[in-house]
Amino acid sequence: MDDLLEEFLTETSESLETVDSELVKFEQNPNDEETLNNIFRLVHTIKGTCGFLDLPRLEALAHAGETLLGKYRDKALVPNSDTVGLILESIDQLKVILNHLGSSQSEPEGDDAEMIAQLVAASEGKMEKAEEPAPAAEKEVKAEEPVAKETPAADGDNGYDEDLDRPLRPGEVSLADLERAFMEADGPDLEQLAAEAEQVKIAEEKKKKEEAEKAAAKPSVEVSLVSQSIRVNVDVLEDLMTMVSELVLTRNQLLQMVRHMGDTEIKVPLQRLSSVTAELQDGVMKTRMQPIGSAWKKLPRIVRDSAKAVGKKIELHMEGESTELDRQVLELIRDPLTHMVRNSCDHGLEPTDIRVAANKPEAGQINLRAFHEGGHIVIEIADDGAGLPTSKIKRKAIENGTITEAQAESMTENELHRLIFAAGLSTAKEVTSLSGRGVGMDVVRNNIEQIGGTIDLVSIGGEGTTFTIKIPLTLAIVSALIVEAANSRFAIPQLSVLELVRTTKDGEHRVEEIHNTRVLRLRDTLLPLIDLADILQIPQGEKSSDNAFVVVMIVGDQRFGVVVDNVFDTEEIVVKPLAKVLSGIAAFSGNTILGDGTVIMIVDPNGIAKSVNLTKETERSMDNAQTATGPIVEQTAMLLFKAGGIEPKAVPLSLVTRLEEIDTSTIENVDGEQLVQYRGGLMPLVQIGGFAPLEENERQPVLVFTDRGRSVGLVVDEIVDIVEEVLNIEKSASTPGIIGAAVLKGKATEVIDVGHYLTTAYHDWFETANSEAQTDAVQKKRILLVDDNAFFRNMVAPLLAAAGYEVTAVGSAAEAWKLNETGIAFDVIVSDIEMPDETGVAFATKLAKDERWSDIPRLALSAMGQNDLDRMGATDAFTDIVRKADRESLISTIDYVLQTQGEAA
Template identity: 30%
Template sequence: MDMNQYLSMFIDESNDHLQALNENMMSLEASPEDLSIVQVIFRSAHTLKGMAATMGFEDLASLTHQMENVLDLVRNEKLAMQDFIFDTLFKSLDALESMVQDITGGGDGKADVGAIVASLQAIVRGENPSAQGSAPAANAAAAAPSEGRALLDEFQLSVLKQSVQEGHQVLFIEVTLRSDCQLRAVRAYMVFELLERYGEVVKSFPSVQDIEQEKFEFSFSLYYITQKTAEEIQSMILGVSEVDTVTSVALDQESLEQVGQPAVAAAAEAPAPSAQAAHPEAPKAASAQTSAVPKEEAKKAPAKTGGTPSRTIRVDIDRLDVLMNLLSELLIDRVRLEQLASDTQSTELTETVEHLSRVSGDLQNIVMKLRMVPVDTVFNRFPRMVRDLAKSLDKKVDLVITGAETELDRTVVDEIGDPLVHLLRNALDHGVEPIADRIASGKSETGTIHLRAFHSGNHVFIEIQDDGAGISRERVLKSALKKGVVTADQAASMSDSEVHQLLFAAGFSTAEVISDISGRGVGLDVVKAKITSLGGNVTIYSTQGKGTNFSVQLPLTLSIIAAMLVRIGTEKYAIPLSSIVETGIIKRAQIRNVHGSKMVEFRGSHIPLLSLGTIFAVPDYDESTEDETEIVVIRKGDKLAALTVSDFIGQNEIVIKNLGKYLPEVQGISGGTILGDGQVALIVDPNAFIK
């Protein structure tokens, strides 16, 4: 059977299961006694193992199988969850994610996960892998797979034990051939022939007969007696052509005792308290550095992942883009028909066009909703990131997520992930203080970061708020003066909000020590640039000693927007309504010249006045003859400007069209749209004028 046709489905479903595993592991860390969450995790891992085995990704399937062994003991109450078990399972999830990413990139999904497998098997035996790191016997036993252990009978086991007593080396060897190997049986024979020169093969898995008949995938394992060291044997086998990897581990008497009994039986004999004894300082409730899921949400988590049948289908985003383009053409024709019906004064045509308008309006809403996805597709990956980062920084942090069901256009969601990662890392590193500093300032030792999303008009706001030390005006200005971002005179007259905006300057950082988390001055300027390119903006609110709030404002969609159509000379332009504060008419006498720039009074302050006709060199445009002129006041953040236009046409919903690769990037123009009469109107980018 050709499995390639199912590959994309496998990748999508694997990513879904890995995301569910991460989320439920975080929930379990918050409530380690809740066995219902363990059942959900076990089912996800079991499904993932089955899918991987079916597709032929053996490494992925075998690692998931080892995770299952641990989870099986936990759900049967033979093992209590501990910090080191959580850490090992999270490392396993990271390895699984990297394998799936490798498969997505066209690889074979193979990875060296021997250390993780050894840790998982040590946990099954009731040991603490971190405490046993220096014991070669434990590592040796862990390296032998459970399948291999069960294959040794009493006679073979006694032969191996006697060999150890007589001073021989007893090795467990695992050989993996390259995935493009054509003659697997021949290569396996060459390995066996090489080994028999320097010792004796006691048992192989699969059996020698199966290997000769090529009844194995690309790997086999064996128990071997020799006088040579594990390293020497390993290097010799690697010399055989088309051998990919070799694992060779020396076994001693203690390891062989454990090899002789099934893994689960060994774990059942080792009661849960032994795990506690191996890690006495770990509290029973598995006190983690980060509780990323609120307790009330943690209780709901298993129900959310329950067995309700899915009523969704996967649709390629490119197909939705095609659907959006076809809809935009339909909207253009609809406006054209409305104009024709108005001109012809035909009652039947008018009624038909009105019905068409209602249907196409409903269709537009449905298509827009098809493109909308909840921001939890981005938010879901943050609890795990915050947990790991808090541990590396030796801080205690609660991440509280609200509004994850808020919906955004798919294109915006795809782009917003990286900026939010930067802002969260910034809140963890710079915002939340170390535990000692928090206690000294009278705060609880656990910091809180709120990640919230909510709708407001035609925008979605995403806020990242911490209860840390806040932004120090003095530190920011000191760093800005040192880097030459501002002068001393400018610094003295700057407001707090202007000082906060300095954090977005390129190369700016207040960190005194460069680490792998921050300090290189790369981050917030990238965040600002990315959010601005999405048509949004970011604002900082901070109170020293209380905390900081980064508020990101984003448009609901990047495809269809509400805009004000204006006429300049003989040309038509569209200005997004989201950037317009108000429209008005001013007399020429109200225009002031300040240092060579035109200014106009607006609500008690003076703002710049820009002539769009002059900037775009519009033909047949002459505003000098008019006593009055129409203006559009636009906003970007807290900055305002006024644009002069010839006339207002009205408000309309327009479909944004790319200008294409043949036209150079025009300053002040973000795209174009086709109007009902077939004319093209350019869409003004207000951010460019205020910048």
């Protein structure tokens, strides 16, 4: 194909896509002159280029559309839905001709006379006059009738016209009679015409001068813009990506070799090569990235046409069009997005009369939003319609045999909603041109899962439905965890990996069995387990789960554990497509070559998730197992260390800002204090049991506590471990700086009082904080802290006081109700969830109904997982929930709810 023609086809196709979406935007806001000027400029450019390339059919059609747009621009016509629709039809016809031109390098046979005639009629205002005939037009026709009547045929002969040299046809007027009629008619005022012509001439000269001035100013800008970008063939980028992929593989092989060689001369150059390869990889990946808005361009037109087809008013709002993702992924999500938007138009949004009756705006809203989240891109498609019809889905699924009646009764509303992803399931009353055949959402899900993505939905009756799609940014090079199962290695995409766990028989992370299903007790939840070798049906000998590696994975909102024999390391891998013979295996998404040259399979997280497939009975048993253990105990992450003796000591990990090692030779003594230069300032050092000389030129571990720009370093002898256990202060202490003792990791451990060491370093720590907070608020806000654990009361209360709040701390809900009876008022109530006499949830539920305290924000302190919180009803009972011992989150949440309450007031 000729290069000039190829460039024309590319640019014109892009321009027509822009015109398509801009016309829909202009139809909704006819007063937007900027949009209209942009449309006119694009169509004018297309027409001019067609004339230059001698493409008469395209030129004629574009010219007719340009003429109508010109009338809009000159305010000679008011745009309406019919005329804009006519221009859109002409754009569609231009696309058809372009497609033929691209395949055959010539315009198709035929013409567009009918469409051009409609465009010309519209530009002359005849479409509008046909709808509302103007009286003036009728008068003009009547004034012309006498002229036709005064035109007789020839006197007694056959009506022969000498000038034409033939007989006149019926109704035809001779040239002589026509000339006489013109001569007898009143002529125009020549002086007036001359004056008008002069004015037109002056206006045209002025316009030409302005355009020339604009043109003179443009070139430098345009030249600079042209120099910033070039058009590159996609095949070139694909070849470049392939070569970079091979370079990454070679880099991995070299790194693998050096690991076994130890320190060598090539280690430093190889590190540089690795760095350059990574930068080159990032650069090439950026060339493949495209804004998702390019996949959304057709959606405004689709929504417009769909709205007209179903007789609804629909508005489309798009956010995050500039969010970028890999071109390959972009191409694969175009069709699923289109289908889902059409579904929202047809099924999701109610007809106008029903919306009005429900006190909703006439126009239904479809909101499209895209944003980055980690290594994924998240796309949300939301509508404010009636929501999914749960009962219809349930009935249809039973009729289709998708589920049984017994299964339907045990399913939650959200689980029933997800049945729309089953093949052949549709609740539409009739099949329309848009949807209703039940062959869409299952295909949408399959297409998204094929690219390693997930799709989920939330639907609320009367409020609408939101679909959430989560897909990887790229499919070419990904970071993967290399694991081993049954003496074979596999790659698991790291985007789906939450954490790695080593199971032990009697430890915190242990494997249990419920209804013949293995589960992992991980902190406060039970996770279903599946063996990777079992999924892949690889024979293996007997082995125990008491000491195994578990890869905790997440797919959508489903969490589960995959048992593997060994875990190696993470590696950037080049994804290669599966051979056809393996394409039917759901557990694999591709293959790759490791640094040592071994070819391994890439595990598909979606395929693994389907293999888990827990039954309802097992899930209920898991819930019962969690409930049967009694009240869920809250665990706290504690840092174990040794300092000032051999006895282990502990501090809540959330209070520690950083773990550092300092060179003792850098410690300076000023005014009896030990100081060290730290992050551009001086940090005082404190020790447990008073100051003791430190050995010179040694590395000393230090726990750093930071608040409001000031830091304190607690010198320790050794960092022992980090554990998550139930913290129960069983013995209080009289020693300053020690709150009490608790059993951690099977040993009696002293828990230190952080507040004591803060005030040791800065005597005015809390006073300064209070005065700073007092300047921000005229009056202190009062907080009620309810927690049966004395340790947490003693730890949290000073932190809140340091933040400028007036704190009242009590040990039970009963004590809180006594304060309620006295009539005392608080601004925020902070409560523990697990308390012996009355739980925090029960306490908060009563608070919501109490006359005195019902309007007070209620915050919960908890270390539980979201599933347990939902099951207990904590999410509904409290205004917000904060993780226990997370001081920064607690203070920021209190500030937020107080600010929100103030704005509401």
